[in-house]
Amino acid sequence: MAAYDRKQPDDSFARGFHLSKDHLYTFSAWLQLSEGRDIVQAFVNTSGPNRLIVGSVVARSGCWSMLKGGFTVDQNMKTQLYFKSNNTKAEIWIDSVSLKGFTRGEWQQHRKTKIDEFRKRRLRIHVTSMGKNLDRVNVTIAQMRTQFAIGCGTTASILDNKDYQTWFVRRFQAATFDNEMKWYYTGASPGKENYTDPDAMVSFFKKHKIDVRGHTILWANPNMTQSWVRSLTASKVREAAKRHVRSVVTRYSHDVIAWDVMNENLHFSFYEDKLGPNASSMFYGMVRSLDSKNPLFLNEYNTLEFPLDSKVIPSRYVERIREIQSFPGNENISLAIGLQGHFSPPPSLSYIRAAIDILSATGLPIWLTELDTRRGPNQAAELEEVMREAFGHPGVEGIIVWGGWKPTNCNRTCLAAEHKTSADRLPHGCAEMCLVDENLRTLPPGDVVDKLLQEWRTTSLSKVTGKDGTVEETVFLGKYSVRFFHPQIPAGRPGKKIVVTPGKDPLEVNVEL
Known part of the structure; x- marks a missing residue:
């Protein structure tokens, strides 16, 4: 089909159809313009x-x-589907249109099928002794770490609060510092660096085997860039930024699992405005030259949350990835996709799935990097839906829940505040989403996180081998500790560590005792 002789942006073909309440609709179509873009x-x-x-x-x-x-x-309702383009000189061509509706039960079943296919694997352990099958061996299987990472934002408050430390360490295997690794925190004044807090935080999480995401090296938003940096000439901005990049990356490259290199670079362009159109691509290349191991993330908001934000629609995100990769020297750079996930409007699960589908086609790792949902009676339920949708998509590798805690940001005053209108703001210093209150008592969003942490891991199993010397079980992907108990096995014999990786066939593990 073609829409031609267009006078207004909304001039296009339209198709009428009936929609059903509470169904989730997916849509796809191939589009082309007759001229321009x-x-x-x-x-x-x-x-x-x-x-x-x-x-x-x-x-x-x-x-x-x-x-x-x-x-x-x-x-x-009965409605019409139509298209809009501000390029009224161009015809809009469309082909292979698909609109499908699903009940919530159907949607959830599809998600469960994907979880079973991509988050789990059959594990078969074969136990022998002197080359012969060993039966009646009690085999205990305990998951030590999940492959899908669930972490949490955190603040320097964790350094001097033992109860908060215990709460965090018992739950999460990854952490992102809310502010403490950002340039405005470590370099508030020109010529002075202060890494006291991030050094201590990195040391704490390293001690407890919790991964740290490096957030963020630079921020494209001028309002989040120090005034002393903004006041510099272009050449001085380049010198100062390079000096900071070199400082933070060399300091922590062996302590982090990823870098957010240029935060919110689709929305903002401070460094491009100062240094030219390829500034961010240049900084990605610089970070790669200093750290050849860790993936380098773009990190944006509204790609999942707000489909009307045309700056960060999935195809624009993909274009930005290609721009960075095409910069000289960046051809083989290891990029990754960060989707912040600050859901102020209620999440649209079908749109989230579609957006992740497009982004995952790049083959790059995807994380939800700063997930929270809007304060209100549906906050916990919406958080759960988004987390389940992310976990059910094979392209997503981890979630950071944006629940960084301080005694002052989840206190009674903060928890009593609410959004009565879309324009309302919480009192200064209050967190949008609190997993626990000021006394570390779990709140509804925290209950959701605890429930899913438990649901998405294999609880300790105990099985006994048969005459063929095997035990078999479907388990979540990740690292396991396996121990064996049998009269022929000396007491205190160490167990075996197993990593269950993705695969369609059962993972065969042979153990000779």
Whole structure:
């Protein structure tokens, strides 16, 4: 189909159909413009003058682009699907349109199927002694670490609060510092560096075998850049930024598992404005030259949360990845995708899945890096839905829940505050989402996290080998400690460490005792 002789951005073909309340709809189509390039958005009309965005894509002439999206409606309705492009000179061409609706039960079943396929594997342990099968061996299997990482934001308050330390260490295997590794924290004044807090935090988490994400080396938002940096000439900005990059990366490259290199670079462009259009790509290359091991993340908000934010739609995110990779010297750079996940509007699960589908097609690792949901009666339920959606997508490798705690950001005053309108702001210093209160008592979002941490790991198992000397079980991916008990086995004999990696066939582990 083609929409031609367009006078207004909304001029396009339209298709009417019926929608069912509380169904989750997925949409896809191939789009092309007859000339130029522009963002093409798909919408459905809802009640009155309102409309609901389905998805967006950067379309151009000469090639087809896939638009994927999704939406949910809260009532049965008859509606129309249509498209919008500000490039009114161009015809909009469309092909292979698909719109499918799913009940919540169907959606959840699909998610469960993906979890069983990509987050679990059959484990078969074969025990022998002197080359013969050994039966009646009691085999205990305990998971030490999950492959899918669930972590939490944290603050320097963890350094001097033993109860908070215990709470954190018992739950999480990854941590992101809210502010303590950012340049404005370690370099508040020109020529002076202070790594006291991040050094102590890195040491604490290293001691407890908790991974640390390096967040963030530079921030593209000028409002989050020190005034002394903003006041410098272009050449001095370059010198100061390079000096900081070299300082923080060489200091922590062996202590972190990843770097957020240039925070929010699709929304903001401080370094491009100062140094030229390839500034961020240059810094990614510099970090790679200093640290050849860790993945280098882009880190953005609204790609999942707010489909109307055209700056960070998935196709724009992919374009930015390609720009960084195409910069001279960056061809083989190890990039990764950070999706912050600050859900102020209620999450649209079908849109989240579509966006992750597009991004995962790059083959790059994906993390939800700063996940929280809006304060209110549905906060915990919405957090659970987003976490489940992420865990059910094979392209996502980890989640950082943005629940960094301080006694002052989750106190009674903060917890009593709420958003009565979309424009409301919480009191200064209050966290949007608290997992625990000021006394470390678990709150509903914390209950959700605890429940999923327990659900997404294999609890300790005890099985006995048969005459064939084997035990078999489906387990979550990750690291395990396996021990064996049998009259022929000397007491105190050490067990075996096993790493269950992804695979369709059972993982065969042979043990000679």
